[in-house]
Amino acid sequence: MxxxxxxxxxxxxxxxxxxxxxxxxxxxxxxxxxxxxxxxxxxxxxxxTELARDIHWLDGMLLWIISGIVLLVMALILIVIVRYNRRANPTPKRFTHNSPLEIAWTIVPIVILVFIGSFSLPVLFKQQVIPxxxxxxxxxxxxxxxxxxxxxxxxxxxxxxxxxxxxxxxxxxxxxxxxxxxxxxxxxxxxxxxxxxxxxxxxxxxxxxxxxxxxxxxxxxxxxxxxxxxxxxxxxxxxxxxxxxxxxxxxxxxxxxxxxxxxxxxxxxxxxxxxxxxxxxxxxx
Known part of the structure; x- marks a missing residue:
């Protein structure tokens, strides 16, 4: 009751x-x-607010980076389709790895992520540190x-x-x-x-x-x-x-x-x- x-x-x-x-x-x-x-x-x-302006700027910056990555990947796919199809390349190469290429596609994403983090973390801290x-x-x-x-x-x-x-x-x-x-x-x-x-x-x-x-x-x-x-x-x-x-x-x-x-x-x-x-x-x- x-x-x-x-x-x-x-x-x-x-x-x-x-x-x-x-x-x-x-x-x-x-x-x-x-x-x-x-x-x-x-x-x-x-x-x-200042917080909203920071978020909008960060979103715009990330959009440019993401767009660049998408365009690069699409260009590489088109190159592979055109240059290495069966008609253009009847005898395919036989190898297991390419060390410089593997190092590059490991280091470049790390650099991109560090660059993004250097801008996104200050925005996050500004939101989470309560004045x-x-x-x-x-x-x-x-x-x-x-x-x-x-x-x-x-x-x-x-x-x-x-x-x-x-x-x-x-x-x-x-x-x-x-x-x-x-x-x-x-x-x-x-x-x-x-x-x-x-x-x-x-x-x-x-x-x-x-x-x-x-x-x-x-x-x-x-x-x-x-x-x-x-x-x-x-x-x-x-x-x-x-x-x-x-x-x-x-x-x-x-x-x-x-x-x-x-x-x-x-x-x-x-x-x-x-x-x-x-x-x-x-x-x-």
Whole structure:
């Protein structure tokens, strides 16, 4: 009975946290949408952090290296096909190995890998070495929503997908989206409560899971961290552009895995301070 009462209390608290006040909606309503997936587009979302820019640059550099290797291998295959087919080379050579060639195809890949590592490892270390945070947020993944606690500010709220019970978009869901300042294109991406952070601040997030493994990610920030039950992991970012950024749970976590979106709104310091005052009243931890 105690467990059932606790579960009921948790569900009631989650439902109560879904309503965002008109004051908060008005305060955060006039922001450009930047981190948004585009239908049919190819490539990255615009980078809004230094981490994302580093990842994009590394990806471009690796693409050039990979393309060069593919072209070289294809050229060698074509040469062998043309020069050493049965008609052009009726009497094949008989040998077992070629020492200079074997040394070359051993050393060259090593050099390539060392070159790649010299650029990729600093990017990895920059992601994994967590700095001192201006804002510290604990993120908990649930089936199937997110809980956020601003640990230094006494603020806690849950974030559910807008229209999560509808099954598909309809006029009622569109009205809900518009009431929160979103459009119909944001269906499956918009949540009723967003993480709000000031531009330029270093945000450190401690990520965990309450039931199964989830994964918290914002592509435009270049961050992704699994939320594992019983473990605490961290990520950090410092957003540079004000706007709205979308993400989604990126670890298969059950039947509603596709319906637990992530929304981060980056605002100026004055707007953040005003939001924090309202949030302390509306979402006390």
């Amino acid at each position: 105690t467990a059932l009462a606790a579960a009921a209390t948790s569900l009631f608290g989650a439902a109560a946290a879904r309503a965002q006040t008109p004051e908060i909606q008005e305060l955060l309503g006039d922001l450009p949408v930047i981190g948004h997936p585009q239908s049919g587009a190819v490539g990255w979302q615009p980078a809004a 001192e945070g201006d804002i510290n947020i604990k993120v908990t993944g649930y089936q199937w929503y997110w809980g956020y606690e601003y640990v230094d500010e006494g603020v806690y709220f849950d974030a559910f997908m807008i229209g999560s019970g509808a099954g598909q978009i309809n006029e009622e869901v569109v009205d809900q989206l518009e009431s929160y300042g979103y459009s119909a294109d944001d269906y499956l991406l918009a949540a009723d409560n967003a993480v709000v952070v000031p531009v330029g601040a270093t945000v450190v997030m401690t990520v965990t899971g309450a039931d199964v493994i989830h994964s918290w990610t914002i592509p435009a920030f270049g961050v992704k961290q699994d939320a594992v039950p019983g473990r605490l992991a961290q990520l950090w970012f410092a957003p540079e552009i004000e706007g709205v950024y979308f993400g989604q749970c990126s670890e298969l976590c059950g039947k509603d895995h596709a319906y637990m979106p992530i929304v981060v709104k980056v605002v100026d310091q004055e707007t953040y301070d005003a939001w924090l005052e309202l949030a302390r009243e509306e979402y006390p931890a």
